Amino acid sequence: MSRVKRLMHGVHTPIQPQFDSLVDTGRVSCRQGDVDPGKEVTAWGFQTQNVNRKAGLRECFHARHGCVFIASDYDKCELCTVSQINILMHREKGQPDKNVKLAQELNAGRDPHLALGGKLIGIDYAEALSRKKDPQVKYVRQAAKSANFGFPGGLGITSFINFAKYTYGVELDEAKARRLKAEWLTAYPEFNLYFGIVRSMLRENGKDDDGNPKLRADVTHPYSLRKRGRVPFTVACNGFFQGLAADLAKDAGFLISRECYCDPASPLFGYRIINFIHDEIVIEGPRSTCHAAAVRMKEIMEDAGRRWCPDCPPKATPSVMYRWSKAADDTIDPVSGEYIPYEEMPGYKVAA
Template sequence: MRTYRVITQPAELEALRERLLAEPVLGVDTETTALDPYRGHLRLLQLATRSEVFVLDLFVLGRQALEVLRPVLEGERPVKVLHNAKFDAKMLLHHAGIELGRLFDTMLASQLVAAGDMAKRHGLADVVERYLRERVEKTSQLSDWSGQLSSEQLDYAARDAEVLLPLRQALIEKLKELGLVRVAKLEFECVIPTAAMELAGMPFDVERWQTLVEAWEQRRAHLEEALRRELAQGVTQANLFGQVEINVNSPQQVLTSLRQLGLPVEGTSEIDLLAYRDHPAVRLLLEYRSVQKLLSTFGRGFLEHRHPVTGRLHGDFHQIGTPTGRYSCSEPNIQQVPNVPEIRACFRAPIGRRLIVADYSQIELRILAEFSQDPKMLEAFLNGLDLHRMTASWMFKVPPEEVTKEQRAIAKTINFGLMYGMGAVSLATRIAEVRDGVGIPLVEAEALIASYFEIYRKVAEWLRAASDTAVSLRQSRSQSGRLWRFQFDPTDREQVAAIQRLGKNFPIQGTGADILKRAMRLVYEALRPYDAQIVNSIHDEIVVEVAEEQAEEVAHLVRERMIAAGREFIKTVPIEVDVAISDAWTK
């Protein structure tokens, strides 16, 4: 490792600033006393040029050091190179109000180059070893950064910054080689909006949540008792006290009890029970499991995620959380919160503020229409028609105004299902759900699919070409160039079928992720003059918290920017964004 300079004298800062402003690119890293920006503090700021490394002790220099270096950190030049830039961005934004300017994130770049291989690790040590064939020692990472720093800690801090510039160069070559430059820019520009969203956190009404959980617990207890009574009717043997003991959480005991009631069920999964859900025991079992799942996922344990400083929920948003480029979220997974009014009502704006919930309308179907240029699908979207109703009208050969609710639901199932590679068996199962357990023969499901593709011939052609390309090239791309490379055995029919399904879906879902990422940046920029902030993002939805008096104006602006983002990727199909202003996370 090159020698490095530890900066502890404020008098050195102005000269350092001018020196750094002359650089085209700069490695940047921080060391903190905790991972949570609301509980930890910035201890070191490491800055690496092509020839030197500077380590600034912010406990000695104070916050003024960051003010002096603000033009370096916030400017378009030099380009800041960081690994997991979101972490450092949150720390700098929270503690110094510094918003990093143009940046390159080596972790995100590594994830893009991995091209859907979720088994690869993307920690700094892993990425350096993979692309530079060097080792980075990380034993000091979790050491105490709040006291007197050792030479080992300073060496570690300097090394983390020093390695970023050669790592960037190696990753740039891979990004160019794989055609990933456009999507890399898209992801890098989304880092700051994501960091700011995490810092803002989602507002959360604890008292309302506790009341809701208590109601769930009471409902569970009632259902458990009723279910035991119902299941016990088929049991002939009781215990010494004349009671029938059935563990309703045991699939085997439940299966045995259901069979003793005369139900020829093969298992106790929801699919197995679907045909028998009118039976009292099955109805109670399904409802019991539904409430039990709510309590296990969103019960009292969910309250532990409320931040003690802010009172909010600060999820950890993984920017490339799936191969398609969608976000994933953890600790807690706010994206997983069910779209149920009584649950969403617990996520409420503070007094004097409102929530704007904006989501793309049928974005994946619009992407499919754009890609396929199917005349029938284009006709529906260009004329602002209800695509599901029109699909039902064409398939069932009835006027649009005479389409029944059931027919529209079936058409909706087909519209969304076929672009995910859904076959006749799956369609028959889904239609049974729509029709309250009344299924259709397999041959009828096959006829529906054939009818659909007769109407949307260009859709059929595009889906076939997309699946064939995925198999022949062993890869698929989104509109931005996001890449998923496939590993499979071409002699294994099941593996080939799985890749065909991915080939149909990935370009659509990946482009949806591209649009959402672009929208995040455009909305974030548009909110600067307002008392507003992004607080959540889910697949095709952005949630903004705003001062009540600015809500209408900001809602209009959010809709405009989201449409503008969509138009960068979809040129011929209109983009629609549904916007609602509410006290809570509801539409």
């Protein structure tokens, strides 16, 4: 059944995604579920974790009458978690925290994508910030973003070129990709130690079809001590920080859910988690209490961030809306200073 037909059924019956609370990476996954022919359908599934980014599609999802969605995500979550992992690795090797440059930038409130992008064109952070709407600066920031999210996972140059193109729309030839990686490692030299430690964990685990040894690592995640065995280099690189982000988000999700169901004194009581998108949690509940609920949601998420990433905690940013929308951002009423629905903000425009 097409996604359009599933959305049409949502007019009369609930949209009910099916979640798996633990996959190999430690994350939560989502699927739309199957409909059995001949059976009465009381709810239609939809894959709500990876909804197409085309304008207007997310807006098809509307909160129930009298209710709003509150979507809160962690800002630069995996950059914070990879920085925390790097700090732990540096301490294990007797090296100071100050060597983890990415953590220093994040804790100072700087935008690492803009900082690295500025270096690519030879300007300092202050100038890059003042020119952030300049097309050249916007382009190099996007290129830097592809580096900051691609290279920590151990991508090789060919894989990175494809990642940058299809994920961020940045087209690079081999020479430019190599230069970008060199600039990235110069900006964040802590990753030399990171990759070295992961490589030292690799052990031979059988042969591939050509008779070459398959190198695999056993990963133990910090704090949760969750284990994942026999993974290749890139999966191990990715797994450390992606797994920590998953543990962090699930901790926050559990505590939010507990107050939604079990704490009548909480402003979250009566709300329900309706979507869980890795480092973003979406809840639904009464419009009348949305400000207090958004504030409490932010508190819980940032408390969890400090527990799991004590040296580089991520911030959480809630947004209130009637329709699910990526355009909803900073939905604080400039007059009252309270969270209000995006659609009630001054100057609101319907998504094109």
